[in-house]
Amino acid sequence: MTLPIDLHGRRVLITGVSSGIGLGIAGSMAQAGGTIAGCGLEAATAPGVQAFFAAVQQHGQAATYTALDVRDDAALAAWVDEAAAHMGGIDLVISNAGRSVFKGAAACTVDEWHDAISLNLAAHWKLCKAAYPYLQQAQEPVIIIIASNHAYNTIPGCFPYNTAKAALPGLVQSLAIEWGPQVRAVGIAPGFIDTPGGDAWFNSFPDPAAERARTEAMHPAGRIGTPAEIGALCAFLCSPYSRFITGSTVLVDGGRSALMQDG
Template identity: 45%
Template sequence: MKTQQSARVVIVTGTSQGIGQAIAQTFLNNGDIVIGCAFSALEKAPNARKMLGEYPDRYFYFSVDVTKTESIKQFVIDAEKLFGRIDVVISNAGKNVFKGIDCEESDWSHNFDLNLRSHWFLAKCARPALRKSNGVIIVITSNHAFSTMPGCAPYNISKRALLSLVQSLTIEWGPEIRTVGIAPGFIDTDGNQVWFDSHADGKMAREKTIKKHPVGRIGRSDEVGDLCLFLSSDKAGFIAGTTIVMDGGRSAIMQDEEDA
């Protein structure tokens, strides 16, 4: 087990559930220190409370609205104060804003504040600390950045823009800071289970989704965590400025058979 002196200090946004929680758990299992945040207050974040109980000296939680730049700025200040440094930033917070291209202006603005601007501003605030540590930024986007479906705008548009953010952070802040993106596909989370359950036959909806993946299953949150752990390590030191698709081969399919 690493000591607090040797452990890295890792910021992870959106740690109250789903992929963010799994990423936090992966780094904690690795012996690192995780400073997490999510929109939910601690009393409404049971997963965060559980990790606080299990890792009282290595997990810290803040309630942060990442659509508010002042909240992000204060979070980074508070996070750096805890241990005097930041080594890794996993910019994960976001949500599906599936309103269609004819969405209201308020939906458009909320989507870009949450799913694009927050990632840029978090990186901007963490930059001074990351320069000192020769740190790593990992931006979590989506396979919707590469191909999408009707009704998924404006979400997919912001996710596409994150590909360019990863590139710009790499070429303008390197070599002191290395930046990589991850584009997960269908990951088995509580949120996606809600989507399955919204169908008349939730089991059938899950089975149909699984069949659309060449690997024969949908992804697990811990697999995203494992990829984050690798990409933040020295073993991935030559990987920068690119976004890795992690979707079980879903995007390799030109056309679904049922749509042919």
């Protein structure tokens, strides 16, 4: 007996689909049957955007893509309205777009602070707010917000990023209690996931391969995660099997946080 995740007929907004975790989520949501409206910073001709279309279309699903900066309030709201008009509504919102802004608390400038907060915190709320009128018209709508394991534990020099990410489980709680029971809101806090962003981190070390091996050894799972694993969790959280999951943020870190620092 199978336990299928069937999102056919579900109209899905996803931010940051042209790379990494967002690309993986788009593939999984399409595999489950969803129709996808994606956005990202890159132009429609960029290789990452072509990969997005390929990831969705290989499952026979329809996709649109819009190049925009989610920190641009007018562009973000216009995209939500256009996507809703094109798809005939919005059922599921996956707020994923984000970027590491790693600075120490003393070195961080006010501009860098605003950059981190506007992208990694405020844009998530603004997307949800713009989509809310459409979600109110939908059957069993769900919002997923991609936070980070930095919401719970961090390392020196990540101050504006981890501060913004730490606020996202709070945003998830507020949306769940204010917009429930109609709308469910769930957070996902990925640990180290194998993406171009992760590659940039490894490449910042003199020996990237050694740093990758050291990082993998920190994980009880013996490796870092994949975008497809975050995508599969998204599909599950958007499915009826997850009807009792709302207001919480799921940590997906390969067991890394279970290991004491001196372990």
